[in-house]
Amino acid sequence: MTKLRLAIVGAGPAGIYAADILLKAERKFEVSIDLFDHLPAPYGLVRYGVAPDHPRIKGIITALRDVLDRGDIRVFGNVRFGIDLTIDDLKKHYNAVIFATGAVRDADLLIPGADLDGSYGAAEFVSWFDGHPDFARTWPLEARQIAVIGNGNVALDVSRMLIKHAADLLPTEIPGNVYDGLAASPVTDVHVFGRRGPTSVKFTPLELREIGELNDVDIVVHEEDFDYDEAAQAAVAGNKQVFVIDKIMTKWRQREAGTASRRLHLHFFAKPLEILDDGTGRVGGIRWERTAPDGEGGVVGTGEIRELPIQALYRAVGYFGSPLPGVPFDKKRGIIPNREGQVLRRDPSAGSGGLFNQQMYGVYATGWIKRGPVGLIGHTKSDAMETIKHLINDAGNWWRPESPAEDSIVALLDERGIRYTGLDGWHNLDQHELALGEAAGRVRIKVVPRDEMVDISLGQ
Structure with missing residues (x-):
């Protein structure tokens, strides 16, 4: 045989x-x-x-x-x-x-200023907060106003991790160095940009609903983004996922302005044009064009240009092999x-x-x-x-x-x-991380350095 x-x-x-x-x-x-x-x-x-x-x-x-x-x-x-x-x-x-x-790499964002200091790939940030052993143990979290470009679940994950209070992450397996970094972050506002409308997002309803439940975080949406054309109305009526997403956002639109210490802003019909230099080679703002429905489910530019001061930007426009x-x-x-x-x-x-x-x-x-x-x-x-x-x-x-x-x-x-390392080695590492978590009253604490992971796996 x-x-x-x-x-x-x-x-x-x-x-x-x-x-x-x-x-x-x-x-x-x-x-x-x-x-x-x-x-x-x-x-x-x-x-x-x-x-x-x-x-x-x-x-x-x-x-x-x-x-x-x-x-x-x-x-x-x-x-x-x-x-x-x-x-x-x-x-x-x-x-x-x-x-x-x-x-695992970030796809390129092909607009001027995308390579300024303070412009980060979402994939790298995710690897940092997930304790990937091949990434630096520290992350520059110094910005108060941050932009995230993208309308998929990775954009929401990045935005949620940036705006969420670090103490609310303690029940998770977040590495200790990541908790310390997020706890020291001065962030007050995260702005999420997507060039299409609310009915064209790639968020899943579960991910979207979660951000509305964050502690001490207000969700900010803008009424101008919800003047649906026939194509958008048809999407809401004919697609269960779009219907649920619209229902979630409708509830947010009906909320009164809150008094939370942090805010997550969702900007639709916003096509990023340029990341602005603050004069020192760092991110200082974002310039975008207001778009409008084209009647066929897409968008066209309106020529209306807007700007917003920011000190950091995250590119969540996709992964690349x-x-x-x-x-x-x-x-x-x-x-x-x-x-x-x-x-x-x-x-x-x-x-x-x-x-x-x-x-x-x-x-x-x-x-x-x-x-x-x-x-x-x-x-x-x-x-x-x-x-x-x-x-x-x-x-x-x-x-x-x-x-x-x-x-x-x-x-x-x-x-x-x-x-x-073999399967027995993974079991050793798994038990070690669970024990670290138990000692701290948490589910798990990940071991981050590669050599330490290997030593524990091999029982050394």
Whole structure:
């Protein structure tokens, strides 16, 4: 019977779902799966991309942990693809590889001033407040007035973490250094900008409702943004999610002006044009154009220009994938080029300008690095099913490794002196973080430094 030795690079939801789906799939061969991640702990963006005050979303970790704890998937953490392990290494030891590395960089905001001091990417801020080991332990929280550009859930997460009182985050697993930074923040106002109207936002109702329940924070909306055209009215009437969002905002519109010490302002029909320099190379303001409905669900510029003084700006305009050594990469889309998860490379005879149209046998992709940073967990599962279907059907084109024995990859990592962590190591770290939290009367306190995470995982 044929045996598939499979490597999966990326131990977040996409990688774990792919492994689980393959193990449960109808097939005519045995399977042995090794899951690699550059971080010492698994779960990817569920651990390092979800705000700490969202325990319901973090409950996904429980389901992912159940998959890993079955014992039929090996986990190798703290292994950096392209540095500790290359694609040539994988070809030597495996029949195929699935890349599930996600998208963790900020997409570019292409307006003047976006690179001023005090202009930050949302992804980097999220990594900081989630205790990602590869980011600085401190964050410059010195602004009183802050702008956030974007109308998706990441924009709301960033805005909520900036405006929420730090004491209200203590029941969560927020790292100690993050609590200290947020507690010292002088912020009074956060302004969220979106170029379309309230019925076109990408917020989920749950996320939106949460910001209206923040302690000592007033929500400020503007009546001029709610003069709906026929397209907006049709969206409210015909889409349940838009209907709920409109209902939430209608309640806010009916509230009297509050006396809270902090305010979260929502600006719709506002297209950012420029981030203004305060004269010292730092963010000093934002200039935007008032837009208006175009009658077809979009917007057009009105020519009315407005400005607002701010001292910091966060760009929440999307995530972007990162290239991997030896793997094709579409620089425009920020993904590994693929056809339903089968990785495609350029025709060598066409040069660098050729199309990605030749299958790279043995190499697959799933999750955000496959489709781009859109969709929720349900999309990740369907993504993985599609990729696994092709992996199974491509059995005749798998790699033929020289050294497929399961202990050969362990010997390679040991030979290179890689301090890799396994599933037992994650359990050690998990218990340690829970114990830190219990001692402080909290659920969990994350360990942030990478070396400390590894030491604890390895029992050193």
